Amino acid sequence: IFAKSLNVPLYQLLGGKVRDRVICYPHIRGDTTEELVADAKNKVNEGWQFVRFDLPSQGDSLDADRSVQMGIEQFAAVREAVGPNIHMLIDVHTRLNTAHAIQLCRGLEPYHPFFVEDPIRSENSTSLERVARSTPIPIAMGEQYATKWEFQHVVENELIDYCRVDLCIVGGITETLKLRGWCETHYIDLAPHNPLGPVSTAACLHIDLATSNFAVQECARVPGEVFPDLFPTQVPFENGWLLPPTSPGLGS
Numbered sequence: 001i002f003a004k005s006l007n008v009p010l011y012q013l014l015g016g017k018v019r020d021r022v023i024c025y026p027h028i029r030g031d032t033t034e035e036l037v038a039d040a041k042n043k044v045n046e047g048w049q050f051v052r053f054d055l056p057s058q059g060d061s062l063d064a065d066r067s068v069q070m071g072i073e074q075f076a077a078v079r080e081a082v083g084p085n086i087h088m089l090i091d092v093h094t095r096l097n098t099a100h101a102i103q104l105c106r107g108l109e110p111y112h113p114f115f116v117e118d119p120i121r122s123e124n125s126t127s128l129e130r131v132a133r134s135t136p137i138p139i140a141m142g143e144q145y146a147t148k149w150e151f152q153h154v155v156e157n158e159l160i161d162y163c164r165v166d167l168c169i170v171g172g173i174t175e176t177l178k179l180r181g182w183c184e185t186h187y188i189d190l191a192p193h194n195p196l197g198p199v200s201t202a203a204c205l206h207i208d209l210a211t212s213n214f215a216v217q218e219c220a221r222v223p224g225e226v227f228p229d230l231f232p233t234q235v236p237f238e239n240g241w242l243l244p245p246t247s248p249g250l251g252s
Contacts, residue, residue: 014210024219025050047239143193189215
């Protein structure tokens, strides 16, 4: 509301742009390794510089040993298909225990993941420390934390490399700004969680544009393709990048 009264985009009130566009990552999917590889190639051809997919499971269940082995094999296949210059991410969705998470990370090391997301559940940061100290692969987490205080131990002890803050859960833009500065003092970059809709995407975009310690933005749903009847104006998007809006407020 205040931004609209000043007739400027919100990022101007957050300190102004530190970049001219925001790099994003999509979700790729496939029931088989071949389908996953095909979707990855399609996304790269569309201009995306990142690909992200889930640790494979067996329907609604998960055999940890099998999922870890399949995840490593699929990651290797996608890496071979997209080449060394595309960034790759894998989301475990907190479904492994500490030992299996370490096994997965060590198996992925030859393929240079950009990060492994949520390798274990978020409650026990001591267990997360075991994972983080056992592999050089960057760890990303934070989407399950509902306040900045829940981030305290993992930030202060530098157990994560990428902060997966969810603006819609942690307390909005103001709380995210506090967390942003806190992370910066520990060389932790933001990679905001955003599997939601146009409003969440717009809010993330303004944070990203005004944040020096920003890495990549999750963009599971491309602006303009989600609820266009409810949100006829959505933030600009082009070839895997979110672009700065010029209208007041969130720009949507």
